Amino acid sequence: MKASSGTTVIEGCRLFDGTGAAARDNQAIHFTDGVITYVGDQDGQPAFDPSHVEHISAEGMTVTPGLVEAHFHPTYFNVSELADLDIKYPVEYVTLLAAANAKLALECGYTSARSGGSLFNIDVWLKKAIAEDVVVGPRLSANGREICGVGGLMDWNPDYRKIGMEGLVLLINGPEEARSAVRKLVKDGVEWVKTYPTGDAAAPDVNDHHTLCMTFEEMHAVVETAHNHKLKVTGHCRATEGIKNALLAGYDCLEHGTFMDDETMDLLLERDVPVVPALYFELASIENGPAFNMPQAVIDGHQETLDGGVESAKRILREGGRIGLGGDYGFAWNPHGDYAKEISFFVNYVGFTAEEALMCATKTGAEIMGASDQIGTLETGKLADLLVINGDPFDDIRILEDRTQFYAVIQNGIIKAGQALN
């Protein structure tokens, strides 16, 4: 990814650096060739020659680290039926849609993202296209096709149709097949292996949120093989037993972490495994699902998931665990572009402070990506991925939901989106 050339100086702003320090006024930030060289009081900033820098007067504006979408599905194309995900479009068209979603995410202030699973192997190539400036989008940490047990949540096409589930998942029976699925993903070039240890409210009949979709032995085989090849493993974990299995099998991250008892909470905290609740999806399903003919049993399941997920997320944060924010956007009732609703939801519904939610959406996201030495906080030596917001998210966090309120979305020191480009 190209970096800016020369120096940019932003002055007069309120600044939240994401390290845990409170937002401060009258701040300045300097970056040269895409790397931050100064963050701090405007009064103490190094001298610069105004005729040789790009200068942004940011009085009344707030600067924050670029946001990190920690559960991003660029290939999910706002489907109104789950079954459409796998069969509606060919890989060629889904790839174009994924590129459009990546551009939208960047415009929404997300300068980085960790994929939560991909159709075909698109995210690996999307990551390359973004890194080589072919298309714009968040710096991407790529997932591939997801792994699920035969008959589990993601194995919904009936056998008599003879179409399999090839676009979306690798289906396995037993540890040997789990190993070979991971080996295939190694060749595909993914960084993350996404699995389905449990079901979901979306499938109330045979794979609901208390059902297991993989055995411990299969999960352990996935982790052993993935770690051998230096890949990381995560999984869709709702049921308590599935969460426990994932923690005991050595998972690197948990998606959702919905129903946790004391034992799983202790295990989670002991191993310091980050959790990405992706929880606004549940509220969006309850509120918007009826307009898309979502059955009542599914909505009831989402309500139970929402309640359990809120309780677990609060507890994880309160007891010193790590939460990343990302939100399964890509369904008609929870479409791309709404990403920051996850952040305001965690403030206004779950009860995190704006500072806590923003740190989850920046610092912890960077940690999950394994990139906290480069991004996630605004500190000298880190990459200049940042937002200049035309207002104050600590006054009303919902300003982040409105991308027209970004004065500048800056990635690698370059203004990629926002009013400054108009």
Ligand SMILES: [Zn+2]
């Ligand atoms: Zn997902």
